[in-house]
Amino acid sequence: MPPNGTAHTDAVAGPATLPPHPAQAAPRGAGAAARGAARVAPSAGERAAPERADVSDFALSPLSPREREIVQMDATALAESIGARRFSAVEALEAFCHAATVAQDLTNCLTEVFFDEGLRRARELDRHLEETGQVVGPLHGVPVSIKDHILVKGHDTATGYIAWAGRTVAEKDALAVDILRRAGAVIYVKTANPQTLLALETNNNIYGRTLNPHNRSHLTPGGSSGGESALIAMHGSPLGVGTDIGGSIRAPAAYMGLYGLKGSVGRMPHGGLLGSHDGMDAIIGALGPLATSARDLALFCRTMLQDEPWLVEPPLLPLPWRQDLADGAGLPEKLAIAILWDDGVVAPHPPITAALARVRDALLAAGHDVLVWEPLAHRDAWELIVKLYLLDGGAEYRALTAPAVDPAVPQTAWILDQAPARGYSAAEAFALNRQREAFRAALAAHWNGTAARTRDGRAVDAVLAPAAATLARATTARAGGGTAPTGTSRTIRRSRFPPGRGSARRRGGLAGQEERRYEGAAPRNETEREVRAQWDPLAFDGAAVGLQLVGRRLGEERLLGVLGRVEGAIRAHDAASASA
Template identity: 45%
Template sequence: MSPTRVLDYPALAAKAIAARDESIPSEYLLTKSAFPLPKDRTTLIASSSILSPEELEIINLTATKLRDDLATRKYTSVQATTAYCKAAAIAQQATNCLTDMFMDEAIARAKSLDEEFEKTGKPVGPLHGLPISIKDHMDIKGRDSPSGFLDMVGNTIAEEDAHLVSVLREAGAVFYVKTTQPQTIMHLETSCYLGTTINPYNPELTSGGSSGGEGALISMKGSCLGVGTDIGGSIRAPAAACGIYGFKPSIYRLPAGGCQMPMCPTGYEGIICTHGPMARSVEDLKLYMEVMVGSKPWLRDPTVQVKPWNYNPVFPQEKIRIGIMLDDGVVKPLAPMQRALKEVTAKLEASGLFEIVPYECILSDEAWDIISKLYWPDGGAMVREHLARTGEPMLPLSQWIIDWSKELTLGEYLALAARRDDFRKAQAAHWQASGVDVVLSPPSPGAAPALGTAKYWNYTSFWNLTNYPSAIFPTGQFVDSTKDAKDTSYKPSNESEKITWDSYDSEQSSGAPISLQVTGYNGHDEATLAALEKIVKVIS
């Protein structure tokens, strides 16, 4: 049944924001002396005095290390969950990254797990007691999933867990927060009726999107492991913008049931969304995939590939062959991205562990033309209906992405799907002719862009169209206003490039983390992460 039409957007939005804010325990609010907050907010949790020294130790661990310490009883789940609830509360105040916190429910779950461990002497599953954050549109039983639309607030209380949530719960995870995403779930930024989620390193920059709440929360150390989704870069853009790790698996490798998709007609298969991990280490990405695939999700969901996780990939050559993609042939990367890619490539070459070759990106314009039209086969009709119910205004980035599309006839939709499949065949032939194991590339033209300017998706959406697994890793480099000054002599060759280059300000972007992207061949998820692991060891 559709929600009732109530045209009072300002009042309803204010009510939703107040309800979210009331879910944050008052004892975890920053003192007045903390304001105005600094430009770089990543140190606020450590300086707040809200967390104890032991709790600070906990939130500085990777998810894998914390999981191990919980399994040896160095920490209890109640201790870990309390630490992360405190940290998430501060992260919310710093970046506006949460839609909901349910601390009482989380502590009760953690206490139950501790008691079970005490009784049996065994941890409850491979993620025993580990706090995990979840993007808003994934269903958690008893919690709301409004998914960036005000009209859905209070109308999407989940009766059961999403498939992926049930897997994590059975593995021993503790859920304590849900995180922000943009209106339509289709921005590379994160703005909705709850406001804008900002970058932890700089409030003038985006946290990325659409899993921008996860990106900001994990970067702030308000989560050690979170779950995002990706249909055009929605895991990778925020991971890159916030300087953390993220992984987009091949589609049909993980279960998708139980995720609200209010912008897509039921049965839509033009471009399939996949969920994946966001974390602070490669090991944590591997842990998530091992647990998720190890649950044999194909037994419940026949669309999932029957393919056990095997993290022992064999590469064709003795050395991993890395193709270096300097640009996508449409938008030349900005100075900080050029510098980071050059420096990382030099380190990889110097290590002697890799074979480095150039990789040319082909058919970039074709890629965007196909995928941007496939995103909205109804021309955005569902979005407009959601907004109309409360008088919610369409945000500029929602309008921008919808404007690339039109309502398709059946024949037009099928023709686009055929172009998609032909494109994939052409890319496969090109990849195999290049003889690469993975491709190293920018995840975007630059580091985190200024708010409202993230309008070039092709460095990530390209790999959604091909359906290749792709991961983000931080380089350890940050934008330097001197080293990364804009090349004012460069003349953009097209409108997309002009928009990107015109919006770059090296002073404004100073201090933003710079990340890169590693992509593998379709279905080679394990090999992609194995290559990433070796790359990170060399550059660390």
Template identity: 40%
Template sequence: MGSKWETLVADKRKRQTDSIPKEWLISLPSEDCLDVTNVPNECGILTAKELEITELDDVDALLLNLASGKWSSVEVTTAYCKRAFIAQQLTNCLTEIFVERALKRAKELDEHLRKIGKVAGPLHGLPVSLKDQIQVKGLEATLGYASWVGKYSDRDAVIVQILLEAGAVPFVKTNVPQTMIWAETNNLLFGRTVNPHNRKLTAGGSSGGEGALLAMKGSPLGVGTDVGGSVRIPAGFVGIYSLRPSYNRVPYAGAVTTTTEGEESNPTVLGPMSRSLSGIKAFMKVVTAAKPWDRDPLAIKKEWDSDAYALADHGGEGGKNLVFAVMWDNGQIVPHPPVRRALEETKAALIAAGHKVIDWAPFPYERLGKNLERIWLAAGTKFIHDIVAESGEPILPTMGLNPLANGGREFQEGISAYELRQLHQEKQALKEAHLVHWQETAQLTGTGRAVDAIICPMAPGAAPLHGTNDEAYKSFYTSVLSCLNYVAAVFPVTTVDPKLDVRNAPHQFYNKKDQAMFQAYDPEIFKGAPIALQLVGRTLEEEAVIAMTEVVDKALKEYKESKSKL
């Protein structure tokens, strides 16, 4: 008989496997099949109509079909359940599977539409997937810990309450990394989640299960969490959209966490992930309309701002004549060739669309990034070791908070309140300096205002090989924006092309991390992997960031279409 944690893992995995209808199991492709994104179309499990439903990326269009009765909620929910289970078999992206509950709700929504003649809410009938730490009453929220198997939630998180009231259909929860703060998704309870575009590559973390599921088109809209890049990194690595909102713009109450429990100077935020920007916008409109500040004491009282979405503070006119600043690198790690090409293509597309693009001047981002890391670990890691001690499970060596990992760094002990206060003072000074830095761009824009947004890498390269993703967080392309509390959207741009993205000659390296990142690049390893960028706005500019990302996304699509005709 195995140890306590192994017994708990065996029980949980069996229950998870048994929750998938046997008729929805597929013949698995060989391990040599790296790109599995097309398997749902070829495996024979989905009907032609189910493929039509799940292939529709635009959430607005899906909601319209549901509201009009063209597609019933049962049809849409069934299609997405089937596709999610296919995704699970190929990428290991799910944790909790509750298809019977989802279909029961879908039937109730269809009956409501039939009897009342109108939708139950703005997300009527829409399947929504949830990162594992978001509590759903009656289900487990294990966060990948064997110790938490059998601990059932006694309430819905506030965000789940809002989604249910809006007519959504929660149907699955998705995988996370052990210890949570890590840019890969792997744990001893459920195992590793892989990238559907190349199963040798990571799907990112900590919302990696969401990313993989959405990339497989197993969900139209997902909810993840982000403290240093956890919705942005997976979204970028699998080629979808995401939004990192400001602190407390989206209610976090009822979501479980461990690593940042009680951390108020850089709190974790909930953020949407979707295959379309319409999904991101629909989520934010629903959440802000629900007055979450009446349910979560930390939620900011700020409804959806239509003027901000119309870019009233950015010249108005719905997004004409904007000025963007491109951050080619952050002074710490020079991005790989495909990321540089994505930046160049985005700049060219924006100029072609009539916008202005300037260069973003250097700033000491390393200080911001290291400040954030020290605040994260200010309390030490005893609480994590206490959790795993309940079952005796070990901490995986690739997880960043293992005191035996990463060259023997010891994070067990915390720091004093006085030392933490000093970190907060440093953070405030850096934030003030960065605001001055941003404001000074008004001298370069020609509009009388500072740059409207920054375009920058999401990570230095494409999704890396499993077990090597230390640099996604440590590159400081995402985490510093959390430290600044800036709103950041991720949008897909291109994929790695070995013919276009040849390895550069060595540059003058900023540091050893920069050199290691340079040496890790091999265009053949990353062939076909998605490349995404971030669009960055200021604090509480969610509406403007969504609108400006729509402008950039449209410009890129028009630019690519025009080039294809040449």
């Protein structure tokens, strides 16, 4: 796919871990090395890694050929192979543990490591399969990694706060983790998230900064599920569980060339998460998967809903998974896709615009209807979402990040600088909720209005958009800039998919044209000026380019069906271009 570029930042030599703050509690887990986690001897490639920015394949170097085959499978293929006894659950877990150890050394992506616990469960699963000839469920023997703020019984849930480190050992599993275990998944690590969770990069004062294995010198793997994205990108996990309100699955997936799904609120299990503002429902997140294939997104959702979790978690909607829809049943022969080229606030980095153009060309070549999605009040949406994030004026966040307790990292400071001077009254909170609902209704009407512009007079099937206005964020960039993922997470759901990686040093072709146009345009506002000032193609050389596909609320299956069609069009167009 198109070449990549990004912002220049100060270089760091390796997994940058902050020195402990004087007030820091001794956490139950403070990195793999501190806990004496099992690891493999470093290879020559691993020892050379500090001199390399791109270490994305270094985790493969210590592995045997058979282990390399295992860790490069998606979760669907791995589950099938274990069920067919081509690999054992123990063999699969050992391979991913080896890769995860290298990933931790090079990117600082893990918070809790419990390989021995995972190996005990893997042995149980192997015995069960040997004795009964049956798998226990659809994820039999598949290693699954879990974001730190999701409860895993017996393990810490520090959630990026020093005040919680070592004091939040879970007494039970989150509902999603319980479902995964019963489906045969092997839980073996927890992954880093940022302080407060309100950041599109991953940095806190317990574990330090998590790095992007495509470019450790300059880039973040995203946030708040950045530990997951770094681990999966380095072959340390085939499937991870993250959470998302304003991009916390989608941005990390986009930054690391992965697939991710931020589903509708009320669709996937959400009980058993630890975080600030527990009980606040003015704006609600969603739990979802990060994976290496689109079919793994469906596998995760199908597994989550097979046991009717709405009987345990009342807010969930009783909607069984429809795999036929995810496979494309019921879709029209020719789709109607709208493209958001620019949100009206910050123009996307040139490689993102080039990726959008490439997908547009593929869709048109396949005969699909393509039109422009006009942005709808993105700046207003951002201002509203910040108010909903900080109804108490940021009081709880400030108490947890007081200078003497856990100093605010830059991204925390940035978001809290936007908090009101005082918390909102009940009447003011009610007014904000009315604004939220008015925005949701306006967005629905805007979507319905596309019927007047499509060939067959029906509203578009999906919106294709940047996953963010920038490629992977620079490690010193401010937290803001880029409002493509609007504050409408309760109205629509989004799937992130990877057009690819490339070299920003190739400045010709469509990407080069977009770059010249981008560099020659005058910034429209101060936010865009700041983002453009960071633009340096060589600093983002080799970074992933990711887009997102947006569907209507409660249409996760249909959205994955549309994604399959879009990717089919891309493959066909690429093949035709290659043979021309």
